[in-house]
Amino acid sequence: MTEDILSPALAEAASDIEKALERLLPPVIGPEARLLEAMRYATLSGGKRLRPFLTLEAAGIFDVKRSCALRAAAALECVHCYSLVHDDLPSMDDDDLRRGKPTVHKAFDEATAVLAGDALLTYAFDLLAAPDTHDDPRVRLELVAILAQASGPHGMVGGQVLDLAAEVPGADFDLGQVTRMQKMKTGALIQAAAEMGAVLGRASPEARTALRAYAHDLGLAFQITDDLLDVEGRVENTGKAVAKDAARGKATFVSILGVERARAQAERLAEQAVNHVAMFGSRADRLTALARFVVDRKS
Amino acid sequence: MTEDILSPALAEAASDIEKALERLLPPVIGPEARLLEAMRYATLSGGKRLRPFLTLEAAGIFDVKRSCALRAAAALECVHCYSLVHDDLPSMDDDDLRRGKPTVHKAFDEATAVLAGDALLTYAFDLLAAPDTHDDPRVRLELVAILAQASGPHGMVGGQVLDLAAEVPGADFDLGQVTRMQKMKTGALIQAAAEMGAVLGRASPEARTALRAYAHDLGLAFQITDDLLDVEGRVENTGKAVAKDAARGKATFVSILGVERARAQAERLAEQAVNHVAMFGSRADRLTALARFVVDRKS
Numbered sequence: 001m002t003e004d005i006l007s008p009a010l011a012e013a014a015s016d017i018e019k020a021l022e023r024l025l026p027p028v029i030g031p032e033a034r035l036l037e038a039m040r041y042a043t044l045s046g047g048k049r050l051r052p053f054l055t056l057e058a059a060g061i062f063d064v065k066r067s068c069a070l071r072a073a074a075a076l077e078c079v080h081c082y083s084l085v086h087d088d089l090p091s092m093d094d095d096d097l098r099r100g101k102p103t104v105h106k107a108f109d110e111a112t113a114v115l116a117g118d119a120l121l122t123y124a125f126d127l128l129a130a131p132d133t134h135d136d137p138r139v140r141l142e143l144v145a146i147l148a149q150a151s152g153p154h155g156m157v158g159g160q161v162l163d164l165a166a167e168v169p170g171a172d173f174d175l176g177q178v179t180r181m182q183k184m185k186t187g188a189l190i191q192a193a194a195e196m197g198a199v200l201g202r203a204s205p206e207a208r209t210a211l212r213a214y215a216h217d218l219g220l221a222f223q224i225t226d227d228l229l230d231v232e233g234r235v236e237n238t239g240k241a242v243a244k245d246a247a248r249g250k251a252t253f254v255s256i257l258g259v260e261r262a263r264a265q266a267e268r269l270a271e272q273a274v275n276h277v278a279m280f281g282s283r284a285d286r287l288t289a290l291a292r293f294v295v296d297r298k299s
Numbered sequence: 300m301t302e303d304i305l306s307p308a309l310a311e312a313a314s315d316i317e318k319a320l321e322r323l324l325p326p327v328i329g330p331e332a333r334l335l336e337a338m339r340y341a342t343l344s345g346g347k348r349l350r351p352f353l354t355l356e357a358a359g360i361f362d363v364k365r366s367c368a369l370r371a372a373a374a375l376e377c378v379h380c381y382s383l384v385h386d387d388l389p390s391m392d393d394d395d396l397r398r399g400k401p402t403v404h405k406a407f408d409e410a411t412a413v414l415a416g417d418a419l420l421t422y423a424f425d426l427l428a429a430p431d432t433h434d435d436p437r438v439r440l441e442l443v444a445i446l447a448q449a450s451g452p453h454g455m456v457g458g459q460v461l462d463l464a465a466e467v468p469g470a471d472f473d474l475g476q477v478t479r480m481q482k483m484k485t486g487a488l489i490q491a492a493a494e495m496g497a498v499l500g501r502a503s504p505e506a507r508t509a510l511r512a513y514a515h516d517l518g519l520a521f522q523i524t525d526d527l528l529d530v531e532g533r534v535e536n537t538g539k540a541v542a543k544d545a546a547r548g549k550a551t552f553v554s555i556l557g558v559e560r561a562r563a564q565a566e567r568l569a570e571q572a573v574n575h576v577a578m579f580g581s582r583a584d585r586l587t588a589l590a591r592f593v594v595d596r597k598s
Contacts, residue, residue, distance in 0.1 A: 111463055118381075137436055
């Protein structure tokens with residue numbers, strides 16, 4: 001029943017965001033074509049598009065024009081994709097595959113991967129600042145501020161540093177440290193995704209807080225489920241090498257809580273997320289379905 | 300005579316920007332302290348502070364409050380410094396020293412250098428978007444847009460890709476290609492520096508264009524002089540290994556034009572720059588002195 005309303009909406013959002021990125025990213029021409037091609041390679045390779053979906057759904061609650069929401073969502077996805085490109089670098093996670101395809105530094109080279117990541121991050125702010133994103137410059141500025149904070153040293157990038165620290169043998173993160181790390185590394189941008197939709201819709205402070213809280217819980221539930229999949233999953237389903245964290249002896253929600261308690265915690269968070277958006281009634285049906293899907297997914 | 304008005308102003312700006320960065324960068328606390336320390340290491344290590352000086356001087360023409368101009372200048376310097384951190388990486392220029400000190404990936408590690416660069420870039424937009432930068436959100440948004448465009452795929456990052464392409468044996472760039480590469484790699488941010496001062500001061504379109512044109516010519520004059528110093532300089536003066544470009548067989552203004560014509564061209568550009576700001580009278584005295592200094596400098 002959940003999938004009845006969610007699957008088509010997720011598929012439509014993924015298709016729309018793919019088209020939006022295709023249209024909004026700079027065309028591959030001129031002497032810097034290699035960079036522009038790498039930017040596209042990094043972003044147009046599919047993925048769940050969870051974050052853009054959140055922006056589109058949050059904006060949809062307030063009847064924001066879809067073309068505006070898509071620009072903001074595309075900017076946010078550029079930031080997410082840049083972070084994957086840099087995370088995959090040999091000096092970081094050293095991954096050769098991403099969604100079953102060679103990572104950017106494998107398909108191009110390491111220098112191009114660093115620069116394509118830099119370019120995507122920069123371009124995201126360029127996209128948000130442009131008039132097409134919203135008539136009101138104050139709204140655009142607020143989007144810039146939200147995205148910068150969510151992805152900066154106290155957000156995603158800070159979380160990545162903590163994640164690297166967690167891998168040092170003997171780091172032995174406890175539940176509080178793992179939670180903090182995940183809230184920064186993945187949670188901050190997921191929250192920003194929902195909040196940007198609210199800002200585009202000039203939501204009331206209460207509505208904005210509710211969407212932030214929803215995304216906060218959704219993000220943690222998503223991450224705990226990722227850790228569960230990392231333990232239980234198979235290469236076929238996730239498209240990347242699994243049980244990698246366990247092999248490294250790195251603390252995760254599952255290594256600390258165990259499978260059963262981790263699963264229960266993810267489900268509790270998903271229900272909490274659902275409650276946060278109850279105030280929007282049927283307008284939040286797909287967000288509700290998403291929260292349940294996130295903990296039930298198999299990949 | 301030139302140095303009489305320029306040296307103290309440059310020193311004061313360098314000191315002010317150092318203090319502003321010290322104050323504006325996140326304090327080094329919490330589990331992500333290593334990242335925050337690397338951000339400071341990358342930015343608080345001195346340097347000419349040419350770009351912030353341009354912002355301060357351009358803003359000064361229009362009596363912009365110095366604390367606002369310093370915030371914008373600090374944001375811009377964060378972007379400049381992030382680009383140096385990434386340029387120095389082993390996969391790029393592979394430099395061990397910067398301004399006579401170990402580069403960030405040497406003083407910390409490669410992953411931290413990538414992430415500290417990412418964090419500085421992101422933080423720059425955070426700084427610009429915050430209310431302290433300017434009362435008017437439209438002005439802040441315009442600063443964001445200028446900085447994003449100057450440092451993105453068609454600006455600084457694009458220029459870096461062209462610079463890497465120029466190093467491929469047999470690339471054999473001609474004057475047009477070298478000029479385009481330098482305009483993107485260093486010129487775009489130098490232009491943005493002056494333009495951001497003009498925007499803060501709500502300069503007329505004519506005044507803004509004049510300052511852009513000044514910075515355009517100054518940037519090229521600066522780069523040609525850099526190439527001359529690369530050939531003529533000594534390690535003691537520039538604090539980095541010299542004649543590196545020549546050793547790599549890479550095309551530069553000097554390799555294409557020869558020393559004499561390159562020097563004449565730099566001087567012509569500096570005079571052109573001076574003419575662009577003549578409309579500001581004595582308010583541009585220091586910008587005038589700077590243009591002359593840039594081509595006369597020994598390091």
